[in-house]
Amino acid sequence: MKVLVAVKRVIDYNVKIRVKADKTGVETANVKMSMNPFDEIAVEEAIRMREKGAATEVIAFSAGPAQCQETIRTALAMGADRGILVQTDAELQPLAVAKLLKAAVDKEQPGLVIVGKQAIDDDSNATGQMLAALLGWSQGTFANKLTVADGSIEVKREVDGGLENIKLKMPAVITTDLRLNEPRYASLPNIMKAKKKPIETLAPDALGVDVAPRLKVLKVEEPPKRKAGVKVKTVAELVDKLKNEAGVI
Amino acid sequence: MAVLVVAAHDNKAVRTNVANAVTAAGQMGSDVAVLVAGKDCGEAAKSAAAIAGVAKVLQVEDAAYANWLAEDLAPLVVKLAPNYSHVVMAADSVGKNLAPRVAALLDVGQISEAIQVVSPDTFVRPIYAGNAMATVQSADKVKVVTVRPTNFKAAAGGGQDSASAAIEQIGGEGGKGLSSYVGAELSKSERPELTSAKIVVSGGRGMGSGDNFKILEALADKLGAGLGASRAAVDAGYVPNDYQVGQTGKVVAPDLYIAVGISGAIQHLAGMKDSKTIVAINKDEEAPIFQVADYGIVGDLFQIVPELTAAVDKK
Secondary structure (H helix, E strand, O other), X not given: OEEEEEOOEEEOOOOOXXXXXXXXXXXXXOOOEEEOHHHHHHHHHHHHHHHOXXXXXXXXXXXXXXXXXXXXXXXXXHXXXXXXXXXXOOOOOHHHHHHHHHHHHHHHOOOEEEEEOOOOXXXXXXXXXXHHHHHOOEEEEEEXXXXXXXXXXXXXXXXXXXXXXXXXXXXXXXXXXXXXXXXXXXXXXXXXHHOOOOEEEEXXXXXXXXXXXXXXEEEEEOOOOOOOOEEOOOHHHHHHHHHHOOOOO | OOEEEEOOEOOOOEOOHHHHHHHHHHOOOOOEEEEEEEOOOHHHHHHHHOEOOEEEEEEEXXXXXXXXXXXXXXXXXXXXXXXXXXXXXXXXXXXXXXHHHHHHXXXXXXEXXXXXXXXXXXXXXXXXXXXXXXXXXXXXXXXXXXXXXXHOOOOOEOOOOOOOOEEEEXXXXXXXXXXXXXXXXXXXXXXXXXXXXXXXXXXXXXXXXXXXXXXXXXXXXXXXXXXXXXXXXXXXXXXXXXXXXXXXXXXXXXXXXXXXXXXXOHHHHOOXXXXXXXXXXXXXXXXXXXXXXXXXXXXXXXXXXXXXXXXXXOO
16 A cells, blocks of 8 residues: 655744735745654654555655755655655645645555644645545544554544544545654665655646635734733732732632 | 534534634624534534524434534535535634535635634634734635634523524435544543633643642632643643644633643644733743743742642632
8 A cells, every 4th residue: 555645845843933024924035944743743654554564655745846855855764765746836725735635646546645734834724634525535634543454544533522533444534643653853874865765746737736826815914912921929929910910810 | 695604512512612603604794504413413403593693503413424524524514505605613623624625625725713804705814823814815605714713702692582593404415434433532521621711720841740730630620720731741641632722732712821831832822822811830930931921930830839729719
């Protein structure tokens, strides 16, 4: 069984982002970029499946500008076998990415697609569910644990009240939550090896996908700032302030 | 045009956040209809009909919908969608799972986690863990929107005498057989639910162990508060995943949020900075949590928390 994982290039989670002065978006020039953390979890899970013999090949997919090659290389260095990049400088929204992924799935016929539940830049939490819809496949979102059995996969999901178990017919789309695994670091020899692994580059047109954005971004602004308050010395002072100043207890 | 709210429920009643979604829906269109689908969900349909501002409830009885499987529910919502300008769901684990599947089947984009309705086609939504706010406009025929419940006031619940909306029974689409429900391991708690609690007490890595959360439980019980945690505390196994407050966990906006032993990573702040009053208790006076806290105490939480528990009046 092939496993396809999607990896997105995003501003590194440690970077404090800055909104552009003209309100058109967020400053990305000279900012550290990394693989979306949820996608690292997806890559790790796919590699573990191959190591356990449940998967035969792990394909890392990305869509976006040429620099997304680096993100795919990171996945290859972790252990993925080869990459597919749909290269475009157009703004890509979740529905467009889901359509590009569907084109890749139609071509590669994986038994499982694993994606991060959410990208930490646009925070949409939509691409995996959209892909499952377009393929007519089952979906296991917010996965905490995966157990592959014959022709089916059991997914433990993180839900509002705790955990939920569902069983999916394969092929399926999985979206990862934080506790699914702890992604490995790529070793230096594996980083070197990854340089020789193949990455296929495609254009959205060649896949017959219209990637035009469905949502027009009118403006991007700073959120209202919260002012730092005061430090109190004693619990008695705190209780007094909460009662008489804030009026919350 | 009419707006369809898809309600999560436990058969007895719709979730409390449905009342918040109804308020948001009322800002998008005129008539608000609520879809209540499930097995033996008549009581839940009645609870939806009692929410102020609801014009009609669509009740669907079909065993396929008993466990909220998106593969089965999405086709039902898609079939109803052409009669509505918007499909709205609360951005909880049910809405986040189902709404994008509906959107893709309709070939429309999704507006995720809207916090403000500017006009029927324009919404404000947080991006980058709430460190930027995007105003987005949708030209799609049907707008599929998930809304952050804490940003919309709950519509009033109907009392005994209030006029209830009509409940219309409609047929289901049956199951697709793609997925099945196996079971759940839900956290049992007598405390208020995190996202609707008036007071939330949260612990972080500084708690040191799951056992140490007992001192927070004592404080929470005295205040009638919900109990939350940072990602670090959940990852360390101190508390279950459903306690997590933050960018990718739950978003809370209580009157009072008490952060104990939480340093205040931006991912955590994303889930709680809309709280009315924030208290931080941390031994590190440089911790970023103090930059958003109204009141901070620098010191040993194992001394301060029990002292605070003793000092507050029982609620």
